[in-house]
Amino acid sequence: MTEYLVRHGGVARAIHWVHTVATMALFYTGIALYTPGTNFLVGGPGGLAVSTVVHRVAAVAFIGAPILGILLRPQGLTHMLKALLKPWDRQDWLWMKKFVPHLFAARKVHLPPHSGEIKAGQRLASLGIIAFSVVIVVTGFLLWFDGNVPPGAVRWAGLLHDVAMIFLGALLMGHIYLGAGIFQPLRGMVWTMFGNGKISYRDAVYNWPKWAEDQASAQGLQKRKMT
Numbered sequence: 001m002t003e004y005l006v007r008h009g010g011v012a013r014a015i016h017w018v019h020t021v022a023t024m025a026l027f028y029t030g031i032a033l034y035t036p037g038t039n040f041l042v043g044g045p046g047g048l049a050v051s052t053v054v055h056r057v058a059a060v061a062f063i064g065a066p067i068l069g070i071l072l073r074p075q076g077l078t079h080m081l082k083a084l085l086k087p088w089d090r091q092d093w094l095w096m097k098k099f100v101p102h103l104f105a106a107r108k109v110h111l112p113p114h115s116g117e118i119k120a121g122q123r124l125a126s127l128g129i130i131a132f133s134v135v136i137v138v139t140g141f142l143l144w145f146d147g148n149v150p151p152g153a154v155r156w157a158g159l160l161h162d163v164a165m166i167f168l169g170a171l172l173m174g175h176i177y178l179g180a181g182i183f184q185p186l187r188g189m190v191w192t193m194f195g196n197g198k199i200s201y202r203d204a205v206y207n208w209p210k211w212a213e214d215q216a217s218a219q220g221l222q223k224r225k226m227t
C-alpha cells in the first residue's frame, strides 16, 4: 500500500488557495487597468470601474489571507521563513548548477540530494515572490490612498507597482510550472497545496530525502490512501 506524508497543513493550504485566486483576479484586473483593451471579461457594462472594484476587493483578500494565517498559526510563518532563509551549503550550489540541465533532460541529469525541507532554487524563488508581493502591497496602498500621498511618490508607486508585477509574474510562471506538476518529475506536488496536503513517501524521498526521513518517524507514516 502506498504510504503518505503530510507536507502542508490546513491553514497553509487555505491561505495558499485564497492567495492564488486573489492573485489571478489581481493580475487580470491589473492588466485590464493597464491596457483597458483587455477589459472585456471583468469590465462588462461597468467598464474600468468594475475592474477597479474587483482589484481592490482581491487586494484585501491578498493581504488578509496571510495576516489571518499568521494570527491563526504564527509558528507556520516562522517555520516557513526558517526553511526559506536556511544558509546555502555546498550541496545547494551543486543543486542549483544542475537545475537548468535537469529541467531540459530530467531522465539524464539527476539533481544531487539536499538536506533541507525546501530546495535551493525554490527557496530563492519563494523569497522573491514574497519580496515582490510586499512591494506590490506597499505601492498598491500608495496608489489607493493617492489623495494623501505627494504626487511624486504616487508616480513612483505606479512605476514600482508595474515593475513588481512583471517580476512577480515571471517568478510565478516558474512556480506554477513546477508546483502544478506540469514538469513531469514533480507530478503529484500540486495536491500538497490544493488537495489533502499529502505526498507519497516515495516522491518525498526523491524530492527531500532528509525531510522525508525525519517526517516518516515524526508522523509515524500515515497509511491512508489519497482522497
Ligand code: HEM
Binding pocket: 023, 026, 027, 029, 030, 031, 033, 034, 051, 052, 053, 055, 056, 059, 060, 062, 063, 136, 137, 138, 139, 140, 141, 143, 144, 145, 158, 161, 162, 165, 168
Ligand atoms: C498580484 C498582485 C497585483 C498585481 C499584479 C497588480 C497589478 C496592477 C496593475 C498592472 C495596475 C495598473 C497600473 C497602471 O495603470 O500603471 C494596478 C493598479 C492598482 N493597483 Fe494593483 N496589483 C496587485 C496588487 C495590488 C494590491 C495588493 C493593491 C492594494 C493594496 C493594489 C492596488 C492598486 C491600485 C489602487 C491601483 C490603481 C488603480 C485603481 O485605482 O484601482 N494592487 N495594479
Ligand code: HEM
Binding pocket: 007, 016, 019, 020, 023, 080, 118, 122, 123, 126, 129, 130, 133, 172, 175, 176, 179, 180, 189, 190, 191, 192, 193
Ligand atoms: C496555480 C497556482 C499555484 C500552484 C500550482 C502552486 C503550487 C505550490 C506548491 C505545490 C507548493 C508547495 C511546495 C513545497 O511543498 O515544496 C507551493 C508553496 C508556496 N507557494 Fe504556491 N502555487 C500557486 C500559486 C501561488 C501564488 C499565486 C503565490 C503567491 C503570490 C504562491 C506562493 C507560494 C509560497 C510563498 C509557498 C511556500 C514556500 C515554498 O514552499 O516554496 N503560490 N505552491
